[in-house]
Amino acid sequence: MNGIKTIDWQAWIANISLIILFREAALWIMTQLHFPELGNLTGLLALLLVLSIWRKFRPISLRLIDSNNKIMRESAFAFLPVCAGSLITLVHMGKEIPLFLVVLVVSTLIPLWVYAKMAKRWL
Template sequence: MDWIKTLDWKAWAGTIALIIIFREASVWLMGQFNHPELGNLVGLISLLIVLSLWRKFNKISVRLVDTNNKIMKESAFAFLPISAGSLLMLKHLGEEMPIFLVVLFISTLIPLWVYAKMSKKWL
């Protein structure tokens, strides 16, 4: 139980609050465009962009990095919003599902094929 005493509660609360705020704001924003199912994806991408821009001009707090590493290592918490958003998006596609699957297949297959060719040539 010593880990409870040494846990950086403020960093944990701040990191989780940051994730929740970005997610909820993105769900609300995408709801304004009648696509709330894309909110999780938009939230994840916007958080990534904001943190990347922040890192370019300032240093990201070591406390935030450590807390994020623990979240990523210890649980699937960071992946739940994007998984839920993907499932909701697939549910709402309806008749567009075959087109989406073709685009997904091609956009996955071509980069993998190019990567395999590059690996075969350079490795």
């Protein structure tokens, strides 16, 4: 099997299980606090915090990192329908487009950029 890439199913299942576990636990906690819309963000930050603490004492498995990279690359296609819907909305907005773009940059791109910098530095 030289040259043939195989899927590391144990790493994929572990990675997806971690993501689901943290997301669902955070969603449940935030629902109890009457802020269910913050569940995804709280789960993401909790996972980042746990992985950062874990990295202080032990290295993160290369298998887990590799499967995470593949998941991130493949999940980008899930956003294509959202992009098409956004484009249709932009066409109908007219003069409100500049304000919409400012809100989009402030609420989406800046937090993602900060998260990427934090992940790159601490993980």
